[in-house]
Amino acid sequence: MTASAPAPVSGPEKTSFREELRAAMREALLADDRVFLMGEDVGKYGGAFGVSLGLVEEFGPERIRDTPLSESGFVGAGIGAAVAGLRPIVEIMTVNFSLLALDQILNNAATLLHMSGGQVSVPVVIRMTTGAGRQLAAQHSHSLEGWYAGIPGIRVLSPGTLQDARHMLAPALADPDPVVIFEHGSLYNATGPAEPRPESFDIVSAAVRRSGHDVSLISHGGSLPKVLAAAEALAAEGVSAEVLDLRSLRPLDGAAIAASVARTHRAVVVDEGWRTGGLAAEISARIAELAFYDLDAQVERVCGAEVPVPYPKHLEDAAIPQVPDIVAAARRAVG
Amino acid sequence: MNRARKQPPEPRADHAPAAGSAAPHRAAAREAPAEPAVSEETKHLLELVDQMLLIRAFEERCVELYSSGTIRGFIHLYIGEEAVAVGVNAALSPDDAVVSTYREHGHALARGVPVDAVMAEMFGKATGCSHGRGGSMHLFDVQRRFYGGNAIVGGGLPIAAGLALADRMTGRSRVTCCFFGDGAVAEGEFHETANLAALWDLPLLLVCENNLYAMGTPLEHEHAQTDLAMRAASYGMPAWAVDGMDAVAVERAARRAVDGILAGNGPHFLEMRTYRFRAHSMYDPDRYRDKAEIERWRERDPIPLLAGRLPAGAADLQEMRERAAAAVDRAVAAAEAAPVEPVEDLYRFVSHEGS
Ligand SMILES: Cc1ncc(C[n+]2csc(CCOP(=O)(O)OP(=O)(O)O)c2C)c(N)n1
Ligand SMILES: [Mg+2]
Numbered sequence: 247m248t249a250s251a252p253a254p255v256s257g258p259e260k261t262s263f264r265e266e267l268r269a270a271m272r273e274a275l276l277a278d279d280r281v282f283l284m285g286e287d288v289g290k291y292g293g294a295f296g297v298s299l300g301l302v303e304e305f306g307p308e309r310i311r312d313t314p315l316s317e318s319g320f321v322g323a324g325i326g327a328a329v330a331g332l333r334p335i336v337e338i339m340t341v342n343f344s345l346l347a348l349d350q351i352l353n354n355a356a357t358l359l360h361m362s363g364g365q366v367s368v369p370v371v372i373r374m375t376t377g378a379g380r381q382l383a384a385q386h387s388h389s390l391e392g393w394y395a396g397i398p399g400i401r402v403l404s405p406g407t408l409q410d411a412r413h414m415l416a417p418a419l420a421d422p423d424p425v426v427i428f429e430h431g432s433l434y435n436a437t438g439p440a441e442p443r444p445e446s447f448d449i450v451s452a453a454v455r456r457s458g459h460d461v462s463l464i465s466h467g468g469s470l471p472k473v474l475a476a477a478e479a480l481a482a483e484g485v486s487a488e489v490l491d492l493r494s495l496r497p498l499d500g501a502a503i504a505a506s507v508a509r510t511h512r513a514v515v516v517d518e519g520w521r522t523g524g525l526a527a528e529i530s531a532r533i534a535e536l537a538f539y540d541l542d543a544q545v546e547r548v549c550g551a552e553v554p555v556p557y558p559k560h561l562e563d564a565a566i567p568q569v570p571d572i573v574a575a576a577r578r579a580v581g
Numbered sequence: 582m583n584r585a586r587k588q589p590p591e592p593r594a595d596h597a598p599a600a601g602s603a604a605p606h607r608a609a610a611r612e613a614p615a616e617p618a619v620s621e622e623t624k625h626l627l628e629l630v631d632q633m634l635l636i637r638a639f640e641e642r643c644v645e646l647y648s649s650g651t652i653r654g655f656i657h658l659y660i661g662e663e664a665v666a667v668g669v670n671a672a673l674s675p676d677d678a679v680v681s682t683y684r685e686h687g688h689a690l691a692r693g694v695p696v697d698a699v700m701a702e703m704f705g706k707a708t709g710c711s712h713g714r715g716g717s718m719h720l721f722d723v724q725r726r727f728y729g730g731n732a733i734v735g736g737g738l739p740i741a742a743g744l745a746l747a748d749r750m751t752g753r754s755r756v757t758c759c760f761f762g763d764g765a766v767a768e769g770e771f772h773e774t775a776n777l778a779a780l781w782d783l784p785l786l787l788v789c790e791n792n793l794y795a796m797g798t799p800l801e802h803e804h805a806q807t808d809l810a811m812r813a814a815s816y817g818m819p820a821w822a823v824d825g826m827d828a829v830a831v832e833r834a835a836r837r838a839v840d841g842i843l844a845g846n847g848p849h850f851l852e853m854r855t856y857r858f859r860a861h862s863m864y865d866p867d868r869y870r871d872k873a874e875i876e877r878w879r880e881r882d883p884i885p886l887l888a889g890r891l892p893a894g895a896a897d898l899q900e901m902r903e904r905a906a907a908a909v910d911r912a913v914a915a916a917e918a919a920p921v922e923p924v925e926d927l928y929r930f931v932s933h934e935g936s
Binding site: 286287290291294312314315316317318319342343346380381382383384385386551552553554556557558559560561564565 | 653654655705706713714715716718719731732733734735736764765767768769770795796797798802803804868869921922924927928931
């Protein structure tokens with residue numbers, strides 16, 4: 247199959263995270279007819295979160311392919327189609343249901359290249375919603391990015407800005423290896439001005455979203471708006487916080503983490519996942535390995551409480567990182 | 582084992598199976614025992630109407646409470662499908678176990694989980710049937726052998742097989758009933774469970790609520806073979822389709838299946854042909870269904886359908902409706918007044934250590 251030139255996709259002045267994800271898929275579908283989208287209700291329904299709304303009307307049901315409730319089956323089929331040379335985007339409604347497909351992701355997608363001695367490539371992109379915050383209770387509120395980030399053989403991305411929502415997909419599709427993209431459910435309605443693709447754009451580097459010199463707030467995805475709000479609150483108290491957006495959770499940009507800590511000498515790691523053995527634990531270890539002598543204070547972690555996320559608002563709020571928790575941790579670090 | 586299973590009232594001639602209610606693929610059921618008095622039958626039907634009215638009133642109130650922001654999260658309404666819950670429950674004894682889905686308000690209420698405890702759960706209050714931790718999708722009442730609201734499609738099926746396995750291994754004569762949707766039949770967990778249950782002759786009643794849609798996907802886009810009972814039968818279990826809008830037909834089918842299970846004939850599968858009158862959840866704009874289709878199904882609303890069979894003058898439907906609404910009013914008032922779990926107790930129930 248041949249790749250045709252992408253038609254210009256003109257965005258509105260003001261856009262949303264959801265619209266940017268959709269525009270990215272539309273552009274990919276226009277650019278390369280090996281690309282197709284499949285998942286539960288991605289067609290007429292427009293996806294559980296409305297991300298693919300309108301795509302089936304434009305690209306038809308072959309390329310915007312509704313699947314039955316068979317996560318292991320259709321994720322595995324996406325892997326197989328990728329092995330055969332297509333470029334599938336597989337949407338899993340949420341990370342909670344991805345556990346039914348974890349065997350395919352871990353034992354096949356992440357493993358085939360190595361197991362086959364380099365013969366079998368799996369250029370699949372798997373998108374899924376993650377996170378809590380909408381009172382959906384334990385089985386709909388997991389944040390398992392850290393688990394996925396522990397799997398060699400896959401790339402794990404966590405867009406937290408409109409720009410990343412818009413521009414991460416193309417390089418993910420160009421990657422010859424499997425890429426898992428986490429979309430935090432609280433971000434879909436985030437709005438802002440549409441921004442053009444920056445000159446230098448990649449899916450490996452962390453990005454400084456706010457500069458500061460007293461403490462580094464290291465985070466990603468759905469926690470990013472909270473961390474930025476915390477930095478604002480800290481500024482009002484005279485604490486200058488730097489906000490580092492990891493963007494890629496695997497591989498981690500260790501150099502950027504170390505550089506930030508070298509500037510501020512203090513680190514607070516914020517992740518909605520469980521604390522024990524989680525992403526924040528890994529980042530803390532990296533800091534200990536890469537920036538130990540730059541540290542003036544112990545590393546602070548603000549993580550999801552180690553409970554299945556409860557339904558009532560007051561308990562859910564208490565179970566996931568909140569702005570005051572981040573501010574308090576930064577204050578402790580600054581001492 | 583002391584079985585307090587209620588005897589079925591003999592169906593009257595006009596309760597003959599509706600068209601589309603097929604014969605079992607593998608005949609295995611014993612015939613129902615005969616003939617209690619007609620007044621008993623009327624009483625029984627009144628009870629079923631009462632239960633359906635309570636479920637309906639409960640959910641209609643939930644819609645209001647959701648709109649006002651009192652109830653949050655996902656709510657999946659059962660409106661239109663009530664005959665399945667009350668009909669199946671009528672065939673179960675208090676010893677039997679029930680495993681359900683996220684669309685389980687009706688199953689819980691039919692099972693006898695107190696309406697106050699269910700409403701308090703919707704409010705996330707400490708007096709809720711799951712201490713407020715679960716909300717709409719996770720109603721539990723183990724005392725009534727109601728093993729929950731499961732929000733992973735298909736997730737309850739293997740657990741139900743395990744409950745049934747335990748009964749079989751300990752020689753207890755009782756049934757585990759698992760509810761799930763047509764969409765769940767596409768999941769591996771359904772097929773693994775069906776095979777295990779048939780292989781091990783488990784006392785498991787599989788009740789598929791075929792409402793023709795899995796969220797926005799119609800049955801024929803979900804399944805290559807849409808005769809779900811036939812597929813279940815291929816695992817070697819009796820399986821048949823039932824008019825799920827007709828509570829009497831549902832009860833009769835469930836009794837027949839339960840009798841077969843208790844006679845040692847292993848798992849049974851019932852495909853309940855039903856329909857949800859509302860959207861999949863409160864988030865769903867319901868763009869994928871034809872309004873005329875919804876109207877056609879509404880004409881077979883299970884409540885008037887059953888009420889219409891009562892002897893003339895046997896019931897004052899308006900009065901029954903008001904009684905159901907009053908019970909829901911009391912439940913709302915109690916839930917409003919109830920305490921929430923203190924934040925300090927966040928870690929309670931994670932393991933027995935913390936409980
Ligand atoms: C494993 C899994 N995949 C996807 C979902 C999202 N989801 C919730 S309900 C539903 C449709 C289920 O349809 P069906 O089994 O027919 O039950 P119904 O809702 O119609 O009662 C979907 C896709 C989920 N909860 N779990
Ligand atoms: Mg259904």
